[in-house]
Amino acid sequence: MAHGHHIIPLRTLSMVFGALLFLTVITVITAQIDLGLLNIPLALAIAGSKAILVVFVFMALKYDNRVNLLTVVLGVVFVVVFLVLTLADTEFRGSLGITEPAIIEASPESSDTGSRMP
Amino acid sequence: MxxxxxxxxxxxxxxxxxxVDTLFYFILVTSVIFFVGVxxxxVFFAWRFRRRSPDDRPKPVYENKLVEASWIVIPSILVAxxxxxxFxxxxxxxIAPPNSYEVNVTARKWSWSFTYPNGVISTDLHVPVNRPVKLRMSSEDVIHSFFVPSFRIxxxxxxxxxxxxxxxxTRQDTFLIACTEYCGxxxxxxYARVVTHSQDDFENWLVENLPDDSLTPAQRGELLYTQQGCIGCHSLDGTAAAGPSFLGLAGSTRNFTDGTSAVADDNYLRTSIVNPALQIVEGYLNVMPGQYAVTMSSEEIDALVAFINEQ
Amino acid sequence: MSSADTTLKHYFVSHEQQFDAAKLGMWLFLVTEILLFAGMFVAYAVYRSWHPEVFLQVSELLDWRLGALNTVVLLASSFTVALSIHFVQKGENDKVVVLLIMTLVCAAIFMVVKYFEYSGKFSHGVFPGAGFEPHGIVDGKDYSKYDIPFAPQFFSIYFVMTGIHGVHVLVGMGLFGWLTTRVARGHFSPQYYTPVELTGLYWHLVDIIWIFLFPLLYLI
Amino acid sequence: MSDESHNYLNARKGLWSWLSTTDHKRIGIMYAIACGAFFLLGGILATFVRTELGEPGETILGQDQYNQVFTLHGVVMVFLVIIPAIPGILGNFVLPLQIGAKDVAFPRLNLASWYLFMAGAIMAVCGWLFVGKVDTGWTFYTPYSSGASNAVLWLTSAVFIAGFASIFTGLNFIVTVHKMRAPGMTWNRLPLFTWAIYATGIVQVLATPVIGITMVLLFLEKLLQIGIFDPALGGDPVLFQHFFWFYSHPAVYIMILPAMGIISDLMGTFSRQHVSGYTFIALSSVAIAFLGFLVWGHHMFVAGQSALSSIIFSMLTFLIGIPTGIKVFNWVATMYKGSVWLRTPMIYALMFLFLFTIGGLTGIMVGVLAVDVHLHDTYFVVAHFHYVMMGGALIGLIGGLHYWWPKMTGRMYNETAGVIAAILVFIGFNLTFFTQFFLGTKGMPRRYHDYSEFLEIYPEFAVLNLASTIGSYILGVGLVMILVYALYSLFRGPKATANPWGACTLEWTHTGPIPDEHNFHDTPLVTRGPYDYHLADDVFGKKTES
Known part of the structure; x- marks a missing residue:
């Protein structure tokens, strides 16, 4: 064994590959059923679990030293921070009447570039 | 003023x-206290513990937790x-009070225009004093920013x-409006002005400025000259600004950046209002907004051309 | 290790330190890739939260079967890359070469499928941004019905995301080509196979990005 | 100890030996030359801006020219000077030495970063000079930037390329600190400058990619009108501001954290005392690095974002004030019972404390929601960020350059010239920017080519602006004086000893007057903390039983 590098057994690799294919089939099937608001979280959950499988087994993060794991976790945390705080703005715009969320005559294909005042 | x-x-x-001012002064005073303290x-430490000889080796000083904690807790409280x-x-x-008087504001490249519920359009904001006024603002091109220093808004x-x-x-006076978001x-x-009137002066002003059709085209053209923001770039006294001056424009030959030239007849004036980018006069940039073809009706354009012809 | 061992840089103390340093460096680079794509996912999330019904309706234009095929192709390529690392650790370089070539083939299939998807959209006037004026009928869907406000936003995001992801797939194919030649020339051994490991990590990340892209754009 | 003749400067000869070097020290010198040149360019542009505003009305620049000049001043100073400077120059030169490493973890990537930086820099300057007028401000706000001339495409791709230099430098330093510390150099024995560069690396790696994607999207917005940011096509300009400030606020921590690291080292060395609150300062660096990612919305209180997000961002902004306060108080406490030696680096450290405290406190002022509505985009904000960026990062850099100058060049600069220049810089700086606080609170907006309309109401604007312009000239003279005596010292400066300041960190104690090409003959064994002067017998000789 080359000085301590963990060799992932073939069985684990093929099991993970099978799981990934299975999850892909699941996500395709569940997407056909219209669950309304639940669709997005479900799709993200399945994609998330597939990603975790790839990161921990295929990319061998499970057998790696902790600093790499910390780096990945930090990266994901900051993606979530970016998403949540941006949505905190876009979702609640106009909550206080400071700006109106509605777009004036939003149809971009209307010929004029400026928006006519009412 | x-x-x-x-x-x-x-x-x-x-x-x-x-x-806002009281809050500003509170922060200012606290900041000055902290600043002077630090x-x-x-300075005192730098002088009191100055080096006496090159091979000074002072005994190590380890920070005590209480002092360290104090300058975490105290700033946290102040900041909270x-x-x-x-907040x-x-x-x-x-949040605007419910009974505010509403005025529509349009910002465009380099001028403001205010539209009142009864149709009056003016380049200065005339408002009643001691009454909440709510402005509904939107821009025709890039981001501008409506700032009245005296109102802190x-x-x-x-x-x-x-x-x-x-x-x-809270006072009858004229106040300055400035644009604080870079827009070109x-x-x-x-600039524009906020002019506050007493309630009845304001009502008279509203009536006076109603757009009536008894005006001659040139007079209406003059009104449009200010309302549509031509005043922002075209002067009447010959000085060149972002755009050429209207003084003596009608009938003069204009030579353009592409080397061609033409006599400034009615047709030229009309096309240069409707489609300014077509011919750019020598020495000027292609910065004139192009939406007048849409925001102005053809009689308004004729009135403006009539007004320019008179200059 | 013989002192003439050229793979150990003078400023490192041991192979172990050099390998760990390379791994940490690669993981940090992968985090920058995650944040690069995060920008696009935020744009997608913002526009989807503003116009959910438009996104739902317009995403029907994307053929999810091709998307699913691409997902399976990329997962397979991830699998072959993981196997290639497994075998390079065991020193069986001939298997590694075969696996890397299979990965290259999978990546190529992915790009070909993307080519067909893109050309299908372009031929029907579905361009990112201002050039968006869909027309024609394709397997039962009348494209002109999809000319609704904010449909261009969806396709702009779709083309930008899959475009930049496609560029990363092409870069991956380039890397695998270069890697295959080096493995074939026997540059790597169980003691030194860092480039294979790093290229594998990069490829797995490209796969993970697609794992998220596929459901968000194609399915829901 | 390396002997006098053989060191990293004369180990190889010729320009190509420099341009193809992978020696972290030489790359540091090359960054110094590049950033110095761009600082000169930025300074000249600043002088144009101030001369234009010296008197009301149009003096030397037309409106368009003025807009282009302040845009390039912003782009050059932010992207080409203050973000790359300290990590590039001092980080590259000092970090490996301070942790006892032979070089950074990826030397070739280090050289590639320099070339990427130069490519981006040249592209930006050429784009501005030849391609066309860029007058969008360094923030490139849409929709103005999506309508502006195509030169903006050059600048956005220049920022995109230069961004990679920042990412790779940060990545390099993080791996170096993690993996290549000398034996015995545990995390709590790292000098605080290394801690600061490490924290900056985290910010560089996590924030810069987002400006990369922002520039790509802006590029496509202009080319293909993808309509994500341009409101005319149904996009949202405030979304661009979110993308832009998600990078640009952490970027200000890329600027200030290394300077804080320099000040910690300077305080330790020139008070010859334990840096008070070592763990607090080290953890504050990392805390600031992470909190820096949560606060970007305070740039957009009046930009039309939702009230809820403004409130959240204002609250988070105040969290950052705490670790910054901890650092300032601990620096002052370091001098307690020390032996303060007021040489030029220390004068710049004290100047940093003076100016940065003003900058920090005015930051709290504009962080308050209600007051920012009045102060946003006025000269108050201009004064605030010049106090923190120039008063903080630049003064910190100049102090650091003076401190490590003997180690970089083997020569000592002239001390009296240093003090005179420091006084000039101090007076010039305060005269230039403290006057702008008054302009700002009275409502003079930013990026104004002319303020004559305000003169009716505030006649003192003319005096304030004139004073600010005169101050900028004094500041200019002070900075040029530094450049002059620094270059003079290269040729005629006295030879420096290996440890002129009596410091205890590895780069002083374990290297010759000029470090050897591979830093250390035998890797140093670290047995004490960076500021344990009472244990440093190797520096001060046997401790007498006083």
Missing amino acids: NQQNSIWLPEAASTIAGD VSTM VVFVWG RLFLEIG KADVLQGRYSYVWFEA TSHSNM
Whole structure:
């Protein structure tokens, strides 16, 4: 064994590959059923679990030293921070009447570039 | 314009301005205290513990936890107080009282125009004093920002969206409006005025400025010259600004950047209003907004051409 | 290790330190890739939260079967890359070469499928941004019905995301080509196979990005 | 100890030996030359801006020219000077030496970063000079930037390329600190400059990619009108501001954290005392690095974002004030019972404390929601960020350059010239920017080519602006004086000893007057903390039983 590098057994690799294919089939099937608001979280959950499988087994993060794991976790945390705080703005715009969320005559294909005042 | 400015702030001419100033002074005073404390300690230590000889080796000093904790807790408390105070005042600034008088504001490249419910359009904001006024603002091109220093209010004006700002003037006077979001060539000339009247003066003003059709085309053209913002770039006294002056324009031969030239007849004036980018006069840039073809009706354009012919 | 061992840089103390340093460096680079794509996912999330019904309706234009095929192809390529690392650790370089070539083939299939998807959209006037004026009928869907406000936003985001992801797939193919030649020339051994490991990590990340892209754009 | 003749400067000869070097010290010198040149360019542009505003009305620049000049001043100073300077120059030169490493973890990547930086820099300057007028401000706000001339495409791609230099430098330093510390150099024995560069690396790696994607999207917005940011096509300009400030606020921590690291080292060395609150300062660096990612919305209180997000951002902004306060108080406490030696680096450290405290406190002022409505986009904000960026990062850099100058060049600069220049810089700086606080609170907006309209109400604007312009000239003279005596010292400066300041960190104690090409003959064994002067017998000789 080359000085301590963990060799992932073939069985684990093929099991993970099978799981990934299975999850892909699941996500395709569940997407056909219209669950309304639940669709997005479900799709993200399945994609998330597939990603975790790839990161921990295929990319061998499970057998790696902790600093790499910390780096990945930090990266994901900051993606979530970016998403949540941006949505905190876009979702609640106009909550206080400071700006109106509605777009004036939003149809971009209307010929004029400026928006006519009412 | 009798302004009693303090050395720091312009005079407070709106209801919320007073509260903003008190909060400003509170933070200013606390900051000065902290600043003087830090700098005087620094200077005192630098002098008191100055090096006596090159091979000084003072005994190590290890920080004590109490002092360390004190300068974490005290700033946290102060900062929390300032945040809550600012937050509550921000809500006051943001939410307009229900009975406010509403005026529509249009910002465009380098001029403001204010549209009143009864159809009056003016380039200066005339409002009743001691009554909340809510402005519904939107821009025709880039982001501008509506700022009245004396009222302590500011809000960016976005294209395609309405943004709101409100104030209640407490004095009859004229106040300056400036644009504080960079918007291009003459961003620094995009001024307007807020003129506050008593209630009945305001009503008279509204009636006077109603657009009646008894005016001759040239007179209507003159009104349009200010309302549509031509005044922002074209002067009447011959001085060139962002655009050529209207003085003696009609009938003169204009040579263009592409080397061609033409006599400034009615047709040329009309096309240069409707499609300014077609021919650019020598020595000027292609910065004239192009939406007049849409925002002005053809008789308004004729009135404007008539007015230009008279210059 | 013989002192003439050229793979150990003078400023490192041991192979172990050099390998760990390379791994940490690669993981940090992968985090920058995650944040690069995060920007696009935020744009997608913002526009989807503003116009959910438009996104739902317009995403029907994307053929999810091709998307699913691409997902399976990329997962397979991830699998072959993981196997290639497994075998290079065991020193069986001939298997590694075969696996890397299979990965290259999978990546190529992915790009070909993307080519057909893109050309299908372009031929029907579905361009990112201002050039968006869909027309024609394709397997039962009348494209002109999809000319609704904010449909261009969806396709702009779709083309930008899959475009930049496609560029990363092409870069991956380049890397695998270069890697295959080096493995074939026997540059790597169980003691030194860092480039294979790093290229594998990069490829797995490209696969993970697609794992998220596929459901968000194609399915829901 | 390396002997006098053989060191990293004369180990190889010729320009190509420099341009193809992978020696972290030489790359540091090359960054110094590049950033110095761009600082000179930025300074000249600043002088144009101030001369224009010296008197009301149009003096030397037309409106369009003024807009282009302040845009390039912003782009050059932010992207080409203050973000790459300290990590590039001092980080590259000092970090490996301070942790006892032979070089950074990826030397070739280090050289590639320099070339990427130069490519981006040249592209930006050429784009501005030849391609066309860019007058969008360094923030490139849409929709103005999506309508502006195509030169904006050059600048956005220049920022995109230069961004990679920042990412790879940060990545390099993080791996170096993690993996290549000398034996015995545990995390709590790292000098505080290394801690600061490490924290900066985290910010560089996590924030810069987002400006990369922002520039790509802006590029496509202009080319293909993808309509994500341009409101005319149904996009949202405030979304661009979110993308832009998500990078640009952490970027200000890329600027200030290394300077804080320099000040910690300077305070330790020139008070010859334990840096008070070592763990607090080290953890504050990392805390600031992470909190820096949560606060970007305080740039957009009046930009039309939702009230809820403004409130959240204002609250989070105050969290950052705490660790910054901890650092300032601990620096002052370091001098307690020390032996303060007021040489030029220390004078710049004290100047940093003076100016940065003003900058920090005015930051709290504009962080308050209600007051920012009045102060946003006025000269108050201009004064605030010049106090923190120039008063903080630049003064910190100049102090650091003076401190490590003997180690970089083997020569000592002239001390009296240093003090005179420091006084000039101090007076010039305060005269230039403290006057702008008054302009700002009275409502003079930013990026104004002319303020004559304000003169009716505030006649003192003319005096204030004139004073600010005169101050900028004094500041200019002070900075040029530094450049002059620094270059003079290269040729005629006295030879420096290996440890002229009596410091205890590895780069002083374990290297010759000029470090050897591979830093250390035998890797140093670290047995004490960076500021344990009472244990440093190797520096001060046997401790007498005083």
